[in-house]
Amino acid sequence: xxxxxxxxxxxxxxxxxxxxxxxxxxxxxxxxxxxxxxxxxxxxxxxxxxxxxxxxxxxxxxxxxxxxxxxxxxxxxxxxxxxxxxxxxxxxxxxxxxxxxxxxxxxxxxxxxxxxxxxxxxxxxxxxxxxxxxxxxxxxxxxxxxxxxxxxxxxxxxxxxxxxxxxxxxxxxxxxxxxxxxxxxxxxxxxxxxxxxxxxxxxxxxxxxxxxxxxxxxxxxxxxxxxxxxxxxxxxxxxxxxxxxxxxxxxxxxxxxxxxxxxxxxxxxxxxxxxxxxxxxxxxxxxxxxxxxxxxxxxxxxxxxxxxxxxxxxxx
Amino acid sequence: xxxxxxxxxxxxxxxxxxxxxxxxxxxxxxxxxxxxxxxxxxxxxxxxxxxxxxxxxxxxxxxxxxxxxxxxxxxxxxxxxxxxxxxxxxxxxxxxxxxxxxxxxxxxxxxxxxxxxxxxxxxxxxxxxxxxxxxxxxxxxxxxxxxxxxxxxxxxxxxxxxxxxxxxxxxxxxxxxxxxxxxxxxxxxxxxxxxxxxxxxxxxxxxxxxxxxxxxxxxxxxxxxxxxxxxxxxxxxxxxxxxxxxxxxxxxxxxxxxxxxxxxxxxxxxxxxxxxxxxxxxxxxxxxxxxxxxxxxxxxxxxxxxxxxxxxxxxxxxxxxxxxxxxxxxxxxxxx
Numbered sequence: 001x002x003x004x005x006x007x008x009x010x011x012x013x014x015x016x017x018x019x020x021x022x023x024x025x026x027x028x029x030x031x032x033x034x035x036x037x038x039x040x041x042x043x044x045x046x047x048x049x050x051x052x053x054x055x056x057x058x059x060x061x062x063x064x065x066x067x068x069x070x071x072x073x074x075x076x077x078x079x080x081x082x083x084x085x086x087x088x089x090x091x092x093x094x095x096x097x098x099x100x101x102x103x104x105x106x107x108x109x110x111x112x113x114x115x116x117x118x119x120x121x122x123x124x125x126x127x128x129x130x131x132x133x134x135x136x137x138x139x140x141x142x143x144x145x146x147x148x149x150x151x152x153x154x155x156x157x158x159x160x161x162x163x164x165x166x167x168x169x170x171x172x173x174x175x176x177x178x179x180x181x182x183x184x185x186x187x188x189x190x191x192x193x194x195x196x197x198x199x200x201x202x203x204x205x206x207x208x209x210x211x212x213x214x215x216x217x218x219x220x221x222x223x224x225x226x227x228x229x230x231x232x233x234x235x236x237x238x239x240x241x242x243x244x245x246x247x248x249x250x251x252x253x254x255x256x257x258x259x260x261x262x263x264x265x266x267x268x269x270x271x272x273x274x275x276x277x278x279x280x281x282x283x284x285x286x287x288x289x290x291x292x293x294x295x296x297x298x299x300x301x302x303x304x305x306x307x308x309x310x311x312x313x314x315x316x
Numbered sequence: 317x318x319x320x321x322x323x324x325x326x327x328x329x330x331x332x333x334x335x336x337x338x339x340x341x342x343x344x345x346x347x348x349x350x351x352x353x354x355x356x357x358x359x360x361x362x363x364x365x366x367x368x369x370x371x372x373x374x375x376x377x378x379x380x381x382x383x384x385x386x387x388x389x390x391x392x393x394x395x396x397x398x399x400x401x402x403x404x405x406x407x408x409x410x411x412x413x414x415x416x417x418x419x420x421x422x423x424x425x426x427x428x429x430x431x432x433x434x435x436x437x438x439x440x441x442x443x444x445x446x447x448x449x450x451x452x453x454x455x456x457x458x459x460x461x462x463x464x465x466x467x468x469x470x471x472x473x474x475x476x477x478x479x480x481x482x483x484x485x486x487x488x489x490x491x492x493x494x495x496x497x498x499x500x501x502x503x504x505x506x507x508x509x510x511x512x513x514x515x516x517x518x519x520x521x522x523x524x525x526x527x528x529x530x531x532x533x534x535x536x537x538x539x540x541x542x543x544x545x546x547x548x549x550x551x552x553x554x555x556x557x558x559x560x561x562x563x564x565x566x567x568x569x570x571x572x573x574x575x576x577x578x579x580x581x582x583x584x585x586x587x588x589x590x591x592x593x594x595x596x597x598x599x600x601x602x603x604x605x606x607x608x609x610x611x612x613x614x615x616x617x618x619x620x621x622x623x624x625x626x627x628x629x630x631x632x633x634x635x636x637x638x639x640x641x642x643x644x645x646x647x648x649x650x651x652x
Contacts, residue, residue, distance in 0.1 A: 042471075147331060147635070148338070149627030151590040152608055156343060156620055159612045247477050251594055254479045255609060267479075274483055274598075281487040288480035296475035303471075 036308040043304020049297035053290070057103035060096075068097035068264060079282065086286050090276055095269075099286050102264040106291070109180055109249045109265070114241035116184030121191025122234055126222060128192065129199025139196070142189050150186050151251070157182050158257045172263055179258060183245050191237040198230045232309035239302035243295045250291050266291045321640050328632050335628045340380050343617050370415060386412045387622060391422050416616040424607060424619065425626070431502055432603030436592045439523040443530025444581065450531070451538020451577075455546060456565060466535060473532025478591055482525045482598035489521065496521055500601040522599045526591060530584070537580050541573035548572075575645045582638040586630040 038044055064085070071091050079087045086095035128138035158178060165174035202208060203226070211221050250267030252258035259265050261272060266287040273283030354363070374382070390411055411420040454466040490498035497518050506515050545551065546569060554564045593605030600606075604623065611619035 144331065144334060147335060147628060147631050149586070149590060149624055149631060151593055152620075152624045152627055153339070153342070155609070155612050156624065159615075160343065243475070250477060251479060254594065255597060257612070270479065270483065277483065277487060278491050281491055284480075284483045284487060288483060292472075292476040292480055295477070296472060299471060299475050 033308045037304050040304035040307055042300040043308075046297040046300030046304065049293055050301060053103065053294050053297070054107070057100050057107060060100045061104075064094075064096055064100070066094045066097040068093060068101040069262065070094070079280070087280065087282055089272070089280070089283060095283065095286060098264045098269060099266070099290055102266045102269050102287060103290060103294075105176075105259065105263070105265045106246055106249060106267070107294070109176065109183070110242045110246040112180045113183035113187070113245035113249070114238055116180060117187040117241050117245070118191055118234060118238045120184065121188035121237070122195055122227075122230075124188065125192040125195025126199055126226065126230075129196040130203060130218065130222060130226065135196075138192075142192050145186070145189050148186070154182050154186060154248070154252060155255060155257050158252060162257075171260065175259055175263075179249055179252065183248050187241060187244055187248070191234065191241070194233045194237060195230050198233055199226055202226055202229050232305075235309060236302055236306045239298060239305055243298040243302070246291065246295055246298075317640075317643055320643065321636075324636050324639060328636055332629060332632055335632075336384065336625050337380065339621055339624050339628070340383060341376075343621055344376055344379070382410070383412065383618070383621065386410050387625070391420075394422070412618050412622055414611070414616055414619045416611065416614050416619065421619050421622045425604065425623070428602060428604050428607045431500075431601050432589070432592060432596070432605065435500075435519065435522045435595070435601055435603065436526065436588055438519060439526030439592075439595075440530055440581075440585065440588060442523050442527030443534055446527065446531035447534035447538055448577075450535040452542055452565065452570060452573075454535070454539045455542035458543065463539075466539065470532040470536050473528050474536075477594075478525050478529050479594050479598060481528065482521070482595055485521045485525060486598070498599065500599045502602050522595050522601060525598075526588065526595050529591065530588065533584065534577065534580065537577050538573070541576050542569060545569045545573045575642070578645060579638040579642045582634050582641060586627065586634050589627060589630060 071093060072088070081087070086099060088094055089098070124138055124142065128135045128142075161178055162175060165178045168174060169177055208221060208225055211225050216224070246266075249258060249265065250270065253265050253267030254271045256271060259268050261268065269287035270284060270291070273280070273287065277284055354366070358366075372379075394411065412422065413419070414421050414424060417424065450466045450469070454463040457463055486498045489496045495517075497514075498521070500518050500522060501514075504511060504515055504518070506512050551564060551569060554568050555561075559568075589604070592603065593608060595601070596603045596605035597609060608620065608623045610616075611623065
C-alpha cells in the first residue's frame with residue numbers, strides 16, 4: 001500500500017497521510033515506471049516499431065512526395081523499383097504513397113475511436129462504481145452491450161447511415177465520423193468494467209473517507225482522488241483500444257463497408273489488393289504488414305505498460 | 317444449481333427481447349429506402365405498392381410484433397413440424413421472408429448452416445488441439461525457450477488479423493506454390509477418396525486461419541491456468557506420494573486447469589462465428605457470414621435482422637452455458 005501511495009503523487013491526500021512513504025520518494029514516479037517499462041524487452045521493441053510506423057506515416061509523405069491519387073496507367077502493376085519503392089497498383093498509383101496516406105487515416109481512426117471509447121468507459125465505470133443507485137442500471141447496460149453481436153451490427157449501421165452522413169458532412173469526414181463513432185460506442189465495455197471494479201475498491205479506502213470527512217463534494221472526490229488512482233488501468237485499456245480500433249476499421253474496410261476506394265486506409269488497400277492477388281501479390285503484403293506490425297507493437301506496449309504501472313510488480 | 321440455471325434463463329429472455337428490439341429499431345429507423353435500388357422507370361404509385369407488399373405500411377410497433385411472432389413462434393413451430401412430421405394447427409403460418417429471394421429466411425439459413433458449422437467447428441477443434449499442448453508445456457517449463465516462443469506465437473497470432481493471414485496463406489499456398497485451392501467449393505460431394513482429398517484440401521486454409529487465431533488466445537489462458545495449478549498444495553502431495561511427473565501433469569494438473577479454459581472456450585464460440593464472417597468472405601465459403609454480407613449489400617432488411625438476432629442469441633446462450641458449466645465442473649463455485 002505504501003508503495004502504491006509513493007509512486008502516485010496525484011493521490012496527494014493519501015501520500016501526505018503516509019509520511020514514511022513520502023520520505024522514501026527519492027526518484028520521480030514516472031522514472032520508476034520508465035525503468036520498469038524499459039526492462040520489458042518486448043515493450044521496448046514495440047515502442048520502437050510504433051515510433052517508426054508513426055514517423056513513416058507522418059514524415060514519409062514529405063520525403064516521398066508522390067500524390068497517392070495520381071494515376072499513371074502506363075506504369076500499372078509494377079513491382080518494386082527506385083521510382084515506386086513498393087510498386088504500383090492496377091491504375092498506376094504509387095503503393096508507398098498510398099500505404100502512407102492510408103496509415104494516416106487508419107491511425108487517426110484508431111486514436112480517435114480509442115479516445116471516445118475510453119471516455120465513455122471511464123465515465124460509465126466511475127458513475128457505476130461511485131453511485132450505488134446507478135450501479136445496477138449501468139452494469140445491465142454494459143452486459144447488454146456485451147451481448148450484442150458487434151461485427152454484424154457495425155456493418156449494418158454503416159450500411160444504413162453511410163449515405164446520410166456523407167450528405168451531411170461531405171464524403172470523407174462523414175464516413176470518418178461514422179466509423180469512429182460506431183467503433184467508439186461499441187468498445188467501451190471492458191474499460192467500464194475494469195474502472196468500476198477499481199472504483200468500488202477505492203471508494204472504501206481511508207483517503208476517500210478523509211476527503212469526504214473534510215466536506216469535499218462528490219465531483220471533487222472523483223476528479224482529485226478517484227480518477228488519478230484508476231489512471232493506470234485506463235492507460236492500459238487505452239493502448240489496447242488503439243489496436244482494437246485499427247483492427248475493426250480494417251475489418252470493416254476489408255468487407256467493403258468502410259472508407260471508399262479513393263480514400264485509402266490499410267484495410268481498404270488490402271481489400272482492393274485482394275482482387276489482384278495472382279498478378280501483384282505484394283499489394284496485399286504491404287498494407288497487411290503495416291496493420292500487423294502496428295497492432296503487434298501496440299499490444300506489446302500495452303503488455304509492458306501493464307507491468308510498469310502495476311506497483312506490485314515494479315521494483316521486483 | 318438448478319435454481320441458478322432457471323434464474324439465469326429467466327434473465328436471458330428479457331435481455332434477448334431488448335436486443336431484438338434494438339436490432340429491429342436500428343434497422344428500421346435508418347434512413348434507407350428498400351426500393352431505392354429498383355429501376356427509375358417504375359412509377360411512384362407502383363413503387364408505393366411495392367413498399368406496401370414488403371409490409372412497410374404498418375407502424376413500427378406493429379411490424380416489430382409481427383416479426384417477433386413470426387420468428388419466435390411460427391418458425392420454431394415449422395421446424396418442429398418438419399422434424400416430427402406432425403401437423404400443428406392449419407400449417408398456414410406467416411414466415412419471415414427475405415426481400416431478395418422472397419423465400420423464408422430460415423430456409424436460407426438452414427441451407428448455409430452446414431458450411432459455416434464445418435469450417436467454424438473444425439477451426440475451433442484445431443485451435444484447441446494446438447493450444448492445449450502449447451499452454452501446458454509453456455507453463456511446465458516457464459521462461460524456457462519454448463515458453464518464450466509460445467508467448468511470441470500467441471502475441472503474433474492475436475495481433476495479425478484473420479483477413480491478413482487468410483490472404484497471406486492464399487498468396488503462399490495457392491498463388492506461389494499452387495498446393496491448395498483458394499476458393500471453397502460447396503457443391504463438392506464427398507463420395508470417394510478423390511473427392512474426400514479435395515474436401516480436406518479446400519478446408520485446410522480456412523480452418524487453419526481461424527484455428528491459429530483461436531489457438532493464440534486459448535494457449536495464453538491454458539498457460540496461466542496450468543501455472544496457477546502447479547503451485548497448489550495438491551500437486552506437492554501428488555509428488556510426495558511418489559507419482560511420476562507424467563501422472564501429476566497430465567492427470568492431476570491438466571484436468572483441474574481445464575476448468576477455466578472450458579468456460580473460455582464456450583464464451584469465445586460466438587465470437588468465432590463473427591470472425592467467420594471475414595474468413596468466409598476471403599475463401600468464398602457460402603456460409604452464414606456470406607449470407608449476412610450479401611443481405612447487407614442488397615438492403616435485405618428481414619434477413620439481416622434475423623441473422624443478427626441469431627448471433628445475439630448465440631452470445632447469450634453461450635454465456636449461460638459457460639456460467640452453468642463453471643458451476644458444474646468446479647463444485648467450489650456454486651451460486652446457491
